[in-house]
Amino acid sequence: MYAWPASEVPALPGQGRDLRIHDTATGGLVTLDPGPVARIYVCGITPYDATHLGHAATYNAFDLVQRVWLDTKRQVHYVQNVTDVDDPLLERAERDNIDWVALAEKETALFREDMTALRMLPPRHYIGAVEAIPGIVPLVERLRDAGAAYELDGDIYFSVESDPNFGKVSNLDAAAMRLLSAERGGDPERAGKKNPLDPMLWMAARPGEPSWDGGSLGRGRPGWHIECVAIALDHLGMGFDVQGGGSDLAFPHHEMGASHAQVLTGEFPMAKAYVHAGMVALHGEKMSKSKGNLVFVSQLRHEGLDPAAIRLALLAHHYRADWEWTDQVLQDALARLDRWRAAVSRPDGPSAEALVEEIREALANDLDAPAALAAVDRWTAAQEESGGTDTGAPGVVSRAVDALLGVAL
Known part of the structure; x- marks a missing residue:
C-alpha cells in the first residue's frame, strides 16, 4: 500500500533539541535519544468515516515528533498501518450496502488526500492489515506453539498471563481493563476464555465474512492487536522509540500489542x-463514529477552508489535552493565519534567531505547540508595532513555521 507525497521540510540554521515527551507507561516525561535513525510506529485508521478532526489531531501530534527529530539532523523511520479489515468496517459496508473492499479503498484514498492537504509527513511504510496477513500467521502459530495462545471454538486467543509485564503500558487495574475491553472491541464475557481479558489473535472464518488461508490456524482473519505487532516487528524491530496513537488506544490496543511482542x-x-x-469533542461529547458527531477535514476543505488554518486550530491545543472544536477555535486560527502571513510578507522585521530557538525549545518540551504559536505571535506583534531592520527575518520565520509546525505561509 502506498502512502502520500511528502511536502518539503526546509532546512534551518543550527540544530534542534532532543525530545522530552510524556510516556504513558511511566507516567512522566522521558528524554528520547534515538540513534541516527529515529523509529516510530503510529496506529492508523480503520477506513470508514475518515478523516475526522480526532484523526487529524492525533496525526498532527506525531507529525510534530517527526519534525523535531528531523531538526536534530536525524533520519526518521515512520511506520503506520491501515486496519482495512475489521468488524466495524464490515458493519459499515453492510449498513451502506457497499463492498467492504471498495469502502476501505475509498476512505483510505480520502485519508491520503487529507494528510497531503494538512502537510503531514508520510510514513516510510504504510501497510494494510490484509497485506500483512502472511506475516501475521507465523506469529500466531509461534505464540500457540509456545503455549502463550489457545484455541476456543476455532478462534485463537492470546493468554495475557503469559506476559509477566502485562499491564505496564496502561497501568490500569483489572476492573478498569475489563470495562474498557468490553467498550473497545474485546469480548470479556465470552465463556471458555482462560482470562476475560485475553484478546483474539485469529478469528476463524464466519459465514458471509472475508477470510484468508491461515495455514495450521485454518481459514480466518487476524485480530486487531497482532496486526500492528507484525507490521512493527517486521519494519522496526523491538525497542523502537515511540509507539503512538490516540489516548483510547493505551488500553487495550497498545497494552495487548506490547504483550504479544514481548512474549514473541x-x-x-x-x-x-x-x-x-x-x-x-463536539457539542460537549467526544467525537466518535458511534455517536456520529464528527467534523471531517474533507468537509472543511470542500467548504474552502485553508488547510493551514485547520492545522493551526489543531496546534493551538496541547497534544495530550482533550478539547472541543467550536466556531471560535476556527475563527481564532483564521485570524492567526492572516496575521502571520501579513507579517512574513513584509520586507523586514525583528531578528528571528531567538524565535527559532523558542519554537525549538517549546516543541522539545513535550510538543508544546501552543507555546510555539505564542512565540510566533509575539514576533508578529513586535513587527506590527515597531517593524525591524532584518531583511532576512520574515523568510527565516516562514521557513521555521513550515519546518517545525508544518504550516505553509
Missing part, C-alpha cells in the same frame, strides 16, 4: 515511550 521476542519493552494524544 523475549525482550522488554516493545517501545521506549508510549505516547498518546487527547480526544477532540
Whole structure:
C-alpha cells in the first residue's frame, strides 16, 4: 500500500533539541535519544468515516515528533498501518450496502488526500492489515506453539498471563481493563476464555465474512492487536522509540500489542515511550463514529477552508489535552493565519534567531505547540508595532513555521 507525497521540510540554521515527551507507561516525561535513525510506529485508521478532526489531531501530534527529530539532523523511520479489515468496517459496508473492499479503498484514498492537504509527513511504510496477513500467521502459530495462545471454538486467543509485564503500558487495574475491553472491541464475557481479558489473535472464518488461508490456524482473519505487532516487528524491530496513537488506544490496543511482542521476542519493552494524544469533542461529547458527531477535514476543505488554518486550530491545543472544536477555535486560527502571513510578507522585521530557538525549545518540551504559536505571535506583534531592520527575518520565520509546525505561509 502506498502512502502520500511528502511536502518539503526546509532546512534551518543550527540544530534542534532532543525530545522530552510524556510516556504513558511511566507516567512522566522521558528524554528520547534515538540513534541516527529515529523509529516510530503510529496506529492508523480503520477506513470508514475518515478523516475526522480526532484523526487529524492525533496525526498532527506525531507529525510534530517527526519534525523535531528531523531538526536534530536525524533520519526518521515512520511506520503506520491501515486496519482495512475489521468488524466495524464490515458493519459499515453492510449498513451502506457497499463492498467492504471498495469502502476501505475509498476512505483510505480520502485519508491520503487529507494528510497531503494538512502537510503531514508520510510514513516510510504504510501497510494494510490484509497485506500483512502472511506475516501475521507465523506469529500466531509461534505464540500457540509456545503455549502463550489457545484455541476456543476455532478462534485463537492470546493468554495475557503469559506476559509477566502485562499491564505496564496502561497501568490500569483489572476492573478498569475489563470495562474498557468490553467498550473497545474485546469480548470479556465470552465463556471458555482462560482470562476475560485475553484478546483474539485469529478469528476463524464466519459465514458471509472475508477470510484468508491461515495455514495450521485454518481459514480466518487476524485480530486487531497482532496486526500492528507484525507490521512493527517486521519494519522496526523491538525497542523502537515511540509507539503512538490516540489516548483510547493505551488500553487495550497498545497494552495487548506490547504483550504479544514481548512474549514473541523475549525482550522488554516493545517501545521506549508510549505516547498518546487527547480526544477532540463536539457539542460537549467526544467525537466518535458511534455517536456520529464528527467534523471531517474533507468537509472543511470542500467548504474552502485553508488547510493551514485547520492545522493551526489543531496546534493551538496541547497534544495530550482533550478539547472541543467550536466556531471560535476556527475563527481564532483564521485570524492567526492572516496575521502571520501579513507579517512574513513584509520586507523586514525583528531578528528571528531567538524565535527559532523558542519554537525549538517549546516543541522539545513535550510538543508544546501552543507555546510555539505564542512565540510566533509575539514576533508578529513586535513587527506590527515597531517593524525591524532584518531583511532576512520574515523568510527565516516562514521557513521555521513550515519546518517545525508544518504550516505553509
